[in-house]
Amino acid sequence: MEKLGKTIKIVGIFFLLFGFVQTTNAQFLKKLGKRAEKAAERAVERRVDKETTEKTDQVLDSILEPGSKGNGQGGNPIPQSTEPNTSGSSSGGGTSDGNSGMGQTAEKSITVYSKFDFVPGDKIMFFDDFANDFIGDFPSKWNTNAGGEIITMGDSPQKWLELKSGYNIYYVPDVPKLPEEYTIEFDIGAVGLDRQTSSTAQLRVTLSDDDKFKEGTNYAYAEIPFCQYAAIGVTVENRINGKREIRSTVKADLRDEILDMPHVSIAANKQRFRLWINEVKYLDVPRLLPAGAVLHTVKFHMNNFKDGKEKVFITNLKVAEGGVDLRRKLISEGKISTNAILFESGSANLKPQSMGVIRQISQVLQQEASMKLKIVGHTDADGNDASNMELSKKRADAVKNALVSVYNVSSDRLMTEGKGETEPVGDNGTADGKAQNRRVEFIKQ
Template sequence: MKALTLIIRFIFTFFLIVICIPDANAQVFKKLKKKAEKAAERTVERRVEKESSKKTDQVLDSILEPGKKGKTPTDKDGNPIPGGQNPNNTGRGNDNSNTTGEGGPKTIQIYSKFDYVPGDKLLFFDDFDNDFVGDFPSKWNTNGSGEVVTINDSPQKWLKILPGHSTYYIPDVPSLPEEYTIEFDILATGLDRQTSSTATLQVELSANNTFKAGDAYAYALIPFCQYSPIGVRVRNYDRQGGGSEINNVVNADLRQTVLNQPHVSIAVNKQRFRMWINERKYVDIPRMIPAGNKITALKFHLNTFKDGKENLFISNLKVAEGGLDLRRTLIADGRVSTNGILFDSGSANIQPQSMGIIRQISQVLQQERDMNLNIIGHTDADGNDAANMDLSKSRANAVKDALVNVYNIDAARLSTDGKGESEPVGDNTTTDGKAQNRRVEFVKQ
């Protein structure tokens, strides 16, 4: 704008001179006038072009790289921090924050309509707590390489998996039943606008636990590309059933979501396959899984990540049998126990992805108007007895508060109690046993 002001002043002064000069010199100043006007036009054009270019770049950035504002934050080694998050705060301890931006930590209220319900019989759990940093985890197998790591100052352990044309990562999950659920956390670093459109995590359900695809499988590809919304590719194959019936891309924009440590939830009910990322359901296919109880194994495969620049980590893998409908059990038996309500470590903060179970309990109470419930919390044996007793009571109260404040259940219909570590159902010396013992019971009164 300063340049335009100077041009206007120049033109105004020029015309005053022209008016005051005798006619003998008028022709000379007419030529000067034309030159000045052309110079002014060129300056204005350049200014407009510059402003237009800036606006165009902003529009393109908003399309190709939504949410970008200024320089991407980096960690102490100069690597991009996913989603601009604090490099010293990469754990899931902020799940109950008030942030509600796309891909960021979500509140319980955001998850209030989340309808995923985890299985109630634990088959496998691994947070790598018993593995040494730098080792490949003891409860997994691979034909490639990988290691347990921590990120910056967080104590959370992750399995770093590497890309490879035929590299698989296979957890030691027992043979999968007909009805089961899968959950895990993802952390991706080093992603930018150059990340490939084929950079994906393949979550595969297979007829064998070898490093080959096998005669039957179904998989979903979670995309990490940043310059375009690639969508989730889904595919199945059954050699005996005639090959592949499903090979499609489900439209989804996960660019921001994958930058902010998403939680993946999968439910398999016979042939039906559903997948949620954070609180949103992206895939629901009625006949995705090959028929005939052929699928027995879970595998992970990483596609076209740039080695040394783009990294992918997995943690908190949980596989459980069931996942159907806790409502029928509660109505029929008058009690139900679940380890699917998760809390932040050592606290009573409910992790929002657990809200599917609490939602089902609220639906029972809304239907059965005369039913009252006692909510009982249980912990594992880590820590001292008194602290665990207090923690179990606080967790039961947190579940009650969610039923009252989120689903409008009358508080007078709910009582709470805590048993601490006094009533274990699993072995407190193992990771799986501890996960079974961290549970919440609902008992009809």
């Protein structure tokens, strides 16, 4: 009787746990994609079994794969866009890194970025948001030795390149030969990650002297971790003339960030290599890169992801020459123009990544107490002339407001003007040209 009683208790506990799994699973699937549930999602994943993972995969497949027939539970797949991205057509110049449309995300306060010191290059060499590519195609301005396709997320027009994981699989954008000083920026998206995601699941960004599908004799790379069950740091490694000189892993917990479409920024200044994820600088290695412009190619490589389940995407890749200190240029020349101040598409809402440049402007004004500046906004040619003129003025005003509210610059030292699309510096018929035209000027008065 005692053994029978224990058996009944065990059976009861089993059914209780099974009921908990079913309830939790339903709640998890209902809330999938909401940023506010990211932390809870990981906790749930630690309690549920294979059934939860399988159902989650079905939902993800219905979202991510064009032509999906549904999730197997009677639900409808989220519609896929089959047209080129036209979000800029009414935006009056969009943004050089667009709206990342995966899930619901709360905008970070720009004050969080008030000490962010990344400054993008001011001469755009390459920009691709895949606006001119069709869903399901491999992007026209990239090369690979494997495969990949353009996808959209839900009803957002933002396009993403889905990468494939595998040994010696590389994705190589058609970036012109890299100079000694340049910056690289892009957005990451990821779905299907859980506590079973490998600790070696990483996205590698490589700078190489090989322009095809090998590491090269000279290279340097940073590896961004995607593991969710433990905090895996950011790894950096190099080879100079075939000899490894540096390999190290910096402690970092990126589990929440990697689920929330992080923005990655890289600055290469001769031999120095720096990497930021959102507003935090994780790497700053003074002599990682070989002397001279030896590493002329950018490559992306995924490793140790579960095929078909763990999906990684990138978009808004921008490579720009420069990234030098704008403060000295403003003081010596009295004028600078920058594409590094970014706005949400079709609006005057500053993106937090813009604070690197705005911070430098505030430092100039602090040092030069008598200096006054005119802030001039410019857009590309998308949209009508009147709307672009109005938007460019609002964007100039937004920069002024950030200088006043975040860095305590006196408002009477700043004036603003909008010039819309009237003074292009690039071809509005190309993505690169549009990105060049979306700019802000600071002119000493």
